[in-house]
Amino acid sequence: MLAWTIFKQQRLEESLDSFVRVLTDKAGDTGEKSLETLRKDIYRIAAIIASERDGARTLQAAIDRAGRAELAPPLYDALMDFYLRKEAYQLAASVAETFINAYPWDPRAPDFQARRVEVLFKGRLPSLAWRERERFVERFGLDSAYWKQAGEGLRVKTAETLFTYLDKLARRAYAQAQKKGSARKDWQRAADWFSQLVRVYPGDPRTAEGHYLLAESLYALGEDTRAIRHYDMAGYDYPTWSGRAEAAYAGIVARERWIKRKDATEQDRKSRVDALLRFARVYPEDRRAEPVLLTAAHELHDLGIHDRAYLVAAQLAQSTLNRTRKFESWKLAAISADALGRPEDAEQAYRSALGLIGSSHAQWRPLRDGLAAAIYTQGEQARQKGLMDEALALFRVVLREVPESPVRKKAQYDAAMLALELQRWPQAIELMQDYRDTFANDTLAATLPENLVYAYAQSQQFDKAAAELVVLARAEKDPERARRARLQAIDYYLKAAQPRQAIAVLEDYIARHPQPFERQIQARAQLTGLLAELGEHKAAVNARKALVKLEAEAGPARTPITRTLAAEASWKLALTELDHFTQVRLTVPLKKSLKVKTRAMKAVVAQLKTTLEYGLLEYTTAATHTLGRVYRIMAADIMGSERPANLSELELEQYNLLLEDQAFPFEEQAISLFEANARRTVDGVYDAWVKASFAALAEMVPGRYNKQEQSVEVVHALY
Known part of the structure; x- marks a missing residue:
């Protein structure tokens, strides 16, 4: 290399x-x-x-x-x-x-x-x-530029060493400050190091003592506010640290000095009370807990703070105090809870207080009334929250447990209304009937009949609801309310499948309430329908005739609705006449039977023309087509009439020619009416009746009208 x-x-x-x-x-x-x-x-x-x-x-x-x-x-x-x-x-x-x-x-x-x-x-x-x-x-460190740019992994790695060094530096400074003759700067130095230490692992058990020693350093520096904050953190934020109770109590002591050093405001005193209560709550087994709690109770009494007065009173009542003190504590708790709008707590406190005295006690009746009011208030609150089942149960508790209370009447009424809302129909009916019997002269009792009607109806007891409405209508002084009650009774009788009772109320309505006119006509139309359904056709026809006559004579009171109902009644009358007309057979002697047939034809034609006079399209096309049909039937019946017996062939031929002469005008009239109906397509009208007219024309005048019909037949054949 x-x-x-x-x-x-x-x-x-x-x-x-x-x-x-x-x-x-x-x-x-x-x-x-x-x-x-x-x-x-x-x-x-x-x-x-x-x-x-x-x-x-x-x-x-x-x-x-x-x-x-x-x-x-x-x-x-x-x-x-x-x-x-x-x-x-x-x-x-x-x-x-x-x-x-x-x-x-x-x-x-x-x-x-x-x-x-x-x-x-x-x-x-x-x-x-x-x-x-x-x-x-x-x-x-945490405030360095290096830390600010470091990633999470690097911070985690660095934090271990940082915490170790800060702990050693802080404890060294703290030990130095504790030495006799140490200067303020020594405590300040210890506080500075501990301030950084507690930020490295906030919430970690290793940090707990750091908060406490920081608080001690700050307390030595006279910085009570900061010291209190860190005493509290050490005392309450680290549940596994063994020194937490000492730290928490040190916070109370620091507050004592803090309040003495300044002109304490009400808020300052409240803050101290909070600390006292917190200590007693978190460390109930500590030997200092009971004195702290008693101190808090006295302070709250002086301040008149109801929520915390309730808390302390309840705690005292459950402690090892004598019977008299228990009673007074529970009574105070109940009164405080009432003032706070906390009826559940009030109920518990009232019950506990009542359990410590007898019915001869001077406070027995006032506390019983307080108990009833607390339970009722819970019911009201549950109702406001939409907890209707719970509210109903609470109102019934008042009725069951404190029936002598002045609150009972309102509780029972509200329970009845809630039972209605919750569809507890038997319960609602029972509560309302009992209320009406017990508080007959109460103004609210007058509102119950209508609610009873509602309960009967909702429980499918429509006949009882209707009967109640009939009674209400008879007793009602306001004509309009009576009218509406009868209408509702009619509906309920129909729902109960009791049409004859409905007819009776309808007839009563028609007799008593001529106005509003439109509703009068509607009632008559409903009556005709019910009569027809029951097979009372003659009565139905008479009712329709009365409807048509009344509506025709109403003048300016007529409305589109009344005209429509009258047109419908007229149309149904025409159908009745049509049925009679079609049933008349032409027999020999023809002259006699033709006279009867002609009279029947005139009756149906007259009724159809009356129907046409209403000018309603749905009945105009129907009546026009039916008129054509009447004339066509007349022509067909003439041609199909019974022939005299023993006619020769020549005589029969001549007789048939005479019949054709008789039938031809009717057939022409039928064609004319069908054509008139068919021409409505020019105006965009093509309903079932117009279509039927076209079909009739295709049969009667195939050369002119059968072309389209042939086309339609081909389409159907293809399908």
Whole structure:
């Protein structure tokens, strides 16, 4: 190897460059044991060469010439190891310093600083070593530029050494400050180190004592506010630390001095009470807990703070106080909870207080009333939160446990309304009926009948709901409310499948409520439908005739809805007449039967014309087509009428010609009406009746109208 040759020629710096180049050439090779041995040999030779010249500076110059900074850490390590073997501790320490100066941001920089500290201690240079620990904090601590640019992994690695050094530096300063005759600056120095220490591993158990000693240092400096904060952190944030109770109590003591040193405000006193309560809560088994709690109770009494007064009173009531004191504590807790709007806590406290006295006690009745009010308030709050089941249960507790309370009436009414809302129909009905019986003269009782109707309806007891509505309608002084009640009763009777009862109420409605007119006509239309469904066709026809007549005579009161209903009634009357017309058969003697048939035809034609007069398209096309159909039927029936017996062939032929003469005008009239209906397509009207007219024309006048029909038939045939 050329580098060895140059080295043997004592061309040291040149050989160092050559060795560095070898490292550079082999930088990418891994896994071969011979290569690793080669690297170690080169590191050792490089250290020897550097030591023969200017130490770390010579080494750094070779690295700079090669431009391979990544080789610096192992080369510097080798040089330090070389000096340590020679026990040249200060030289070894200087190598670390040179590396840090050359590579201040390198991930190994903290390691070299730590080695520097280690080397100085090993070399029995403690003052320098302590100074280098301080420099480690300055260079790589939480406030350093190095720390701010370091990644998470590097921070984790550096933090261990940082914490160790800060702990040693802080404890050393703290011990110095505790010595007799120490100056303020000694406490300040200890506080500074501890302030940095607690930031390295916040929340870690190792940090707990750091907070406590920082607080002690700050307390010695008279910085009570900061001291209190760190006492509390040590006392409450580290549950596994053995000294936490002492730290927490020290915080209470510090607050005592803090309040005495200033003109304490109400907020200051509240803060101290918070600390007292916190200590008693976190350390209930501590020998100082009960005195602290009693102190807090007195302070809260002076301040009139209800929430904390409740807390302390409840705690005192559960402690080892005598029976009388328990009662007073529970009573205070109940009153405080009431003032705070915390009815659950109030209920518990009232029950506990009542459990300590008898019914003859002067406080028995007031506490019972308080209990009822607390339970009712819980129900109200549950209802506001949408917890309806819970609210209902709570209202019923009032009825069951404190029925003599003034709150009972409201609780029962609210329970009934909630049962309605929750669809607990039997329960709601029971509660409302009992309320109506118990508080008959109460204004709220007047609202219950309508709610009873609702409960009956929702529980599918429609007949009972309807019957209740009928009674309400009869008793109702407001005509409009009575009218609506009857309408609702009709609906409920229909839902109960009791159409005859519905008809009775409808007839009552028609008789009592002529206005509003539109609703009157709707009621009549509904009546005709029900009568028809029950098979009472004659009554249905009479009702339709009455509807048509009433609507026709209404003048300006008529509306599109009334006209539509009247048109529908007229149309159905026409269909009734049509049915009668089609049933009349033409028999011999023809003159007699034709007279009957003609009279039936005139009746249906007249009714259809009445229907046409409404001018409603849906009935206009139907009536027009049906008129055509009537005339066509008349023509067909004439042609298909019974022939007299015993006619000769010639007489029969002449008779048929006479029938054709009779039928022809009807057939022409039918065609004219069908054509009139068909022409509505020009106006964009093509409903089932127009289509039927086209079909009739295709049959009656195929030469003119059957073409499209043929096309349609072909399409159907294809399908």
